[in-house]
Amino acid sequence: MASRDQSPSEKGSRTEITEKQAPTKVSNFRLVWDQALITPEILDWPYEGAGTTEEPFIVTWIENDPRDAQNFSNLKKWSLTMLAAMITMSVALISSAYSATIPEIMAEFHVSQTVATLGISLYVLGFAIGPLVWAPLSELYGRQLMFFLSQTLLTIFNSGAAGSNNIATLLVLRFLAGAFGAAPITNGGAVVADLFSAEKRGVAMTFFAAAPSLGPVLGPIIGGFLGDAAGWRWVQGFMGAFSGTVWIVSTPILPETYSVYLLRKRAEKLSHLTGKVYRSRSEIRLRHMSAVTQITTALYRPWVLFFHEPIVIILSIYLSVIYGTLYLLFGAYPVVYEQVRGWSISIGSLAFIGILVGSMSALVYSFWDNARYVRASRRHNGHAPPEARLPPVMVGGVAFPIGLFWFAWTNSPNIHWMVSISAGAVFSFGMILVFLCLNYLVDAYTIYAASVIASTTVLRSLCATAFPLFTGKMYEKLGIHWASSVPAFLGLACMPFPFLFYKYGVAIRKRCKYAGEVEQLLQETRATVVRSNMPRIEEGAGETRLERQITRDLERDGEKDGSIEKEKDLDSMEMMND
Numbered sequence: 001m002a003s004r005d006q007s008p009s010e011k012g013s014r015t016e017i018t019e020k021q022a023p024t025k026v027s028n029f030r031l032v033w034d035q036a037l038i039t040p041e042i043l044d045w046p047y048e049g050a051g052t053t054e055e056p057f058i059v060t061w062i063e064n065d066p067r068d069a070q071n072f073s074n075l076k077k078w079s080l081t082m083l084a085a086m087i088t089m090s091v092a093l094i095s096s097a098y099s100a101t102i103p104e105i106m107a108e109f110h111v112s113q114t115v116a117t118l119g120i121s122l123y124v125l126g127f128a129i130g131p132l133v134w135a136p137l138s139e140l141y142g143r144q145l146m147f148f149l150s151q152t153l154l155t156i157f158n159s160g161a162a163g164s165n166n167i168a169t170l171l172v173l174r175f176l177a178g179a180f181g182a183a184p185i186t187n188g189g190a191v192v193a194d195l196f197s198a199e200k201r202g203v204a205m206t207f208f209a210a211a212p213s214l215g216p217v218l219g220p221i222i223g224g225f226l227g228d229a230a231g232w233r234w235v236q237g238f239m240g241a242f243s244g245t246v247w248i249v250s251t252p253i254l255p256e257t258y259s260v261y262l263l264r265k266r267a268e269k270l271s272h273l274t275g276k277v278y279r280s281r282s283e284i285r286l287r288h289m290s291a292v293t294q295i296t297t298a299l300y301r302p303w304v305l306f307f308h309e310p311i312v313i314i315l316s317i318y319l320s321v322i323y324g325t326l327y328l329l330f331g332a333y334p335v336v337y338e339q340v341r342g343w344s345i346s347i348g349s350l351a352f353i354g355i356l357v358g359s360m361s362a363l364v365y366s367f368w369d370n371a372r373y374v375r376a377s378r379r380h381n382g383h384a385p386p387e388a389r390l391p392p393v394m395v396g397g398v399a400f401p402i403g404l405f406w407f408a409w410t411n412s413p414n415i416h417w418m419v420s421i422s423a424g425a426v427f428s429f430g431m432i433l434v435f436l437c438l439n440y441l442v443d444a445y446t447i448y449a450a451s452v453i454a455s456t457t458v459l460r461s462l463c464a465t466a467f468p469l470f471t472g473k474m475y476e477k478l479g480i481h482w483a484s485s486v487p488a489f490l491g492l493a494c495m496p497f498p499f500l501f502y503k504y505g506v507a508i509r510k511r512c513k514y515a516g517e518v519e520q521l522l523q524e525t526r527a528t529v530v531r532s533n534m535p536r537i538e539e540g541a542g543e544t545r546l547e548r549q550i551t552r553d554l555e556r557d558g559e560k561d562g563s564i565e566k567e568k569d570l571d572s573m574e575m576m577n578d
Helices: 013-020 028-033 040-044 074-109 113-129 131-141 143-161 167-180 183-195 198-230 232-250 259-274 281-285 291-308 310-340 345-379 391-408 417-435 437-444 446-494 496-511 513-536 543-559 562-570
Strands: 057-059 278-280
Touching: 040 259, 057 259, 074 113, 074 143, 074 167, 074 183, 074 198, 074 232, 074 310, 074 345, 113 131, 113 167, 113 310, 113 446, 131 143, 131 183, 131 259, 131 291, 131 446, 143 167, 143 183, 143 232, 183 198, 183 437, 183 446, 198 232, 198 310, 198 345, 198 417, 198 437, 259 278, 259 281, 278 281, 291 310, 291 446, 291 513, 310 345, 310 417, 310 437, 310 446, 310 496, 345 391, 345 417, 391 417, 391 446, 391 496, 417 437, 437 446, 437 496, 446 513, 496 513
Parallel strands: 057 278
Antiparallel strands: none
8 A cells, every 4th residue: 555645854753753742641531531532643643545545544553642552651551450350350249249148048039049049150151141242342342332331231230139029030130230241251351451561461460360259259258247237138239339339430430442443433533534534454454344244253253262272162161160160169168167167157258268368379479470471571572472371370270179179178177177268278379370371362362352251251151150050969969078079170180281282382373273363463563563663764864873773663562562462453353354
């Protein structure tokens, strides 16, 4: 595509903007409500193209673009990460707080334990269904709108559940709350991927990954004490109030972060302001696809990734065992500590503190391990392979079954309660670290991050749906020792997976259709970035200036891998045609 004719002064304008002008400061309020965001620098930027229908101007991020999420300040990035984690934690907390009220619900509605437990299972089943819609739609219409709609509906259905007059109404509303409230489960991780470069994403993703685990751990504790004091309806009311508070707080401060959507909106506004034709790269590549075709393709993409990518299938199975075990413990802990040891519901819920401690320990470990990843990234000129994410997953894979076997054979009433509760810390330490394989998936399938996370969420949510339903019968038939050993054996069987990917992951990704294409696109984009930066050097500046510019480019390329991430995002829809 030909570029506009430019005078010498225009050719140097990009360098002048980059080096001589400070970028326009933009308030967070404007970032939230103005998704196109046109500043003087953006309006005057020399975009490639001719501004015609045949050769439109190609809209990309400019240097120091204030709307590029990876240019946000560290304070803003971490604030948004914590906000996304809080939203996700609220969704997960609601899933388990219900568990402490099951005996009261059984008594009020005269139903069996299995039927009452469906309140957990159906809510988590919604996690399997909702992301298949929310994640692909976020790649078409952005993350922000999906968060808003999801949190709104979650609050409505949770509040309605508090007034249920029969078990059927309660179960239906729980399912709807899970399905319509599930957007943060997948889109939250995608927001973290939007905000951070690959080198810095590890710690942020670890912090975020703890949220879906901390929520279920805190839920039984809150539900136990509140349910004992005020009853199950107040527990449901609390969940509605909590999700509503998070919704109200997040709506005015959570901006859109998805680059493909943002650049498409910017191109539309530039076209309106100037009368010329502007298009984002994704629009150009999708110009021959109807809106219906784009939506259909986006909706079936998680299924394609799940059934055709061995990496996605195997790690989904592993995460399913981990997540299902967590929800199995919501039924196992009451048996071990309330039925066998005779503790009350509120005191019995405190046994989950061990899991909470282990989760916090995993966060500390991940911060320490990030230094190893940074060194690996620098050895690869800022582009560490996805397999560099796996060492903490391998550590977690070993700790997970150890903690479960420890719990299984020390939970007798004749052994001090601290011993078995301490085992929960080891289990949860491994659980959080294994969840870091999401980092591996995001790095291997960056442009499809939301869809990949959605596909893994489906299977693990189905396991979390089923495990609580047979927990009671399993503990009744096998006893507290062997029943607790079943998930430990499953974890032991899955333990080799991260070790295999660490050793053979590069070869496996090359043989995978989508992972291989993403890797090829990444390499091409890196080469393009280097070539596109070279003309920005002023002619006649001399060899020293050239060397300085190359050094800056390489440093920016290594320290801010997000420029490449964004270029990949712009090309994200290209492979849909395959």
